[in-house]
Amino acid sequence: MIRRTSLAALAMAMLLAPAVADAGPPRQLQDQVFRARDMVMPSLVHIEPILEVFRMGERGNIAVTGSGVIFSADGYVLTNNHVVENATRVTCTLSDQREVAADLVGRDPLTDLAVLKLRGATPPGGWPHAVLGDSDALQVGEYVMAMGSPLGLSRSLSVGVVSSLNRFIPASRMPSGSPTGLYNTWIQTDAAINPGNSGGPLVSLDGKVIGINARAIPVFGENIGFAIPVSLAREVARDLIATGEVSRSWVGVRWQSTENLASFFELGDQGAQGAVVGSITHGSPADEAGLEAGDVVLEYDGEPVSVRFEEQIPALEKRIANTPVGHQVPLLVLRHGQMQQITMITQRRAKTEGSQKDHPEWGFTVREVTQEMVTSLNLPRLGGVLVTGVKPGSFAAEAGLRPGDLVLRLEDIEIEDLAHWSQAAQEAIEQGTDRLLLTVKRGPVRYFVVLKPIYTQPTARKTPSSSRKNS
CATH class of the missing domain: 2.30.42.10 (PDZ domain)
Structure with missing residues (x-):
């Protein structure tokens, strides 16, 4: 009986021994993580912008969350362009949970980077800030930490390794229609990057920022995240601080x-x-x-x-x-x-983003056409305005207008750009015009769309004559 018990105990000990030996990372690695965390965490920023958005034919505002990192003693913050794109207000929560308003210094959609500036007096000794490292010196397999606010959970940290360097991802598009990712390959990491991590720092074990977290693949992949190399972020930030833009x-x-x-x-x-x-x-x-x-x-x-x-x-x-x-x-x-x-x-390089305009009286939104959009969307020319959304049940929806339609004419007025369109549309609204002919291009086909709006406070209504000029 005693012998059987001893053998059972010995067998259990043998099973548990590997688990005990392998439990936890080596102490030296753990200490490096703690040290790097303490160097960067004070500079971590939880960003809460209010964004102006155009959806389903209407203009509105939404509150979102993102991340950033203070990289200078005078309070400049690096983040992603898509975190603050079209922001009407930006609030930053610092690591000590203080809330500080921030101003947008500049955005660069082509690299998905942006710089903010914290408002208020600079604290004695300067704002806590991280050191930008050397992303060119990274190696595959090197330990890194992704910091930020995944799913709005501020001051979060995940640890992983560099899975790949110089990962190529074809250029994608910002909500504004601008391409991004043209000028860089990406740092791929298995450190968890989720929505809300965007703009936060990817940090090396020596406590330096070596990337700006930007993308994740939550649906088709697990633990596959991407960061913008800090070598590019440093260049872009320098130009944005100096001039508010990047000239290329x-x-x-x-x-x-x-x-x-x-x-x-x-x-x-x-x-x-x-x-x-x-x-x-x-x-x-x-x-x-x-x-x-x-x-x-x-x-x-x-x-x-x-x-x-x-x-x-x-x-x-x-x-x-x-x-x-x-x-x-x-x-x-x-x-x-x-x-x-x-x-x-x-x-x-011309501006890549197109401004938007809403028409609640008619129920749709339009975007300025840029040269970039002419190329990427295979549009016939630079001019007109692009329909970006149609409100269900609106006059525009009843008329059959669709997102993606290129509006070339309003009545007999050939639309040159967004400003020209806005002026012509405002005149029609002020006159209470209750029948409007739009000439649109839908793919390769030209269509004529008739809007029949009813205004809540009509002025002198005017139905235009049947004389049209078409090209």
């Missing part, structure tokens, strides 16, 4: 990697050199210089170009963006097996 050059080319295309463009088996011109925006610097789709650019401004894999595209885009505006750039181009020299003059 633009040439109007969509690039492709040479992978799988090398044999078709006579680049040899490896195709290590060059970038393929996939498409060109009409009227762009590339178009005016005579560049053609299918060209392979081997040199840009005297330096070799190598885009063998798609993750190398952002580096080329950033190289072009950093070229001085108006600079004459010599290109070495391979076209149909022949080398050619082409000179291209860069232009300043």
Whole structure:
């Protein structure tokens, strides 16, 4: 009996021994996490902006939460553009739970970064702030911490490792229609990043910020999050603080990697050199210089170009963006097996975001059309306004207007831009016009839509004549 009990105890001890030995991280690692936490946590910011939004044909306001990190003693805060985009008010809760109002210094939709400035007098010794590290020195497998307010739970911390560096994600779009992610690859981590973490710091074990948390894949993947490298965030923040914006050059080319295309463009088996011109925006610097789709650019401004894999595209885009505006750039181009020299003059990249306007009297919202939208949405031209939402049951819904329609004319007025549209629409509303003809483009097809609004406080009503001018 005693022997059986001893054997059972020995067997239980053997089963439990590995669990006890493996319980918890090594003490040294635990101490590093504590030390890095204490270095950065005081600079962590819980952000509560009030955003102006346009949804289902109406304008409204919503309260959201996000994260940020103070990175200077005078109170500048790094966060994501999508956290504060169209914010009418921003409140920051600091690590000591003080609430401080903040002003928007500048936003950069193309990198999804923004800078805020805390209001009020700078405390003696300055605001608590984190040190920006070196994301270029990161290694796959390195321990990192994601800090922020996941799902609104402020001052949260999760630990993981760098799963991958230079992860390429095709450019996506902000709610404003602006593309983002053009100029960077991403730090991938398995440290938990959830909605609300956006804008918070990704921190190395030496207590330095090496990324700004920006994306997660909560539906299709588990523990897959992405951060913007701090090397890019540092550059963008510098420009936003200096001028409130980031000025970039633009040439109007969509690039492709040479992978799988090398044999078709006579680049040899490896195709290590060059970038393929996939498409060109009409009227762009590339178009005016005579560049053609299918060209392979081997040199840009005297330096070799190598885009063998798609993750190398952002580096080329950033190289072009950093070229001085108006600079004459010599290109070495391979076209149909022949080398050619082409000179291209860069232009300043135009605004990528389109402002919005609501028309509660009619029940729909519209957005300004930008050059970026003309290219990405394959619109016929720069001009008109884009319908972004239609309120169910409204006059616009009854008329058959749809989100995505491009409004080209209001009556016989050809719409040039959002300001022109707003003026024409306001005049029609003030006159109480109860029948309005809109000329819209829906995909490749032109439609005529008749609005029949009823105004709650009608003025002198006016039904326009049947004379129309159409193009």
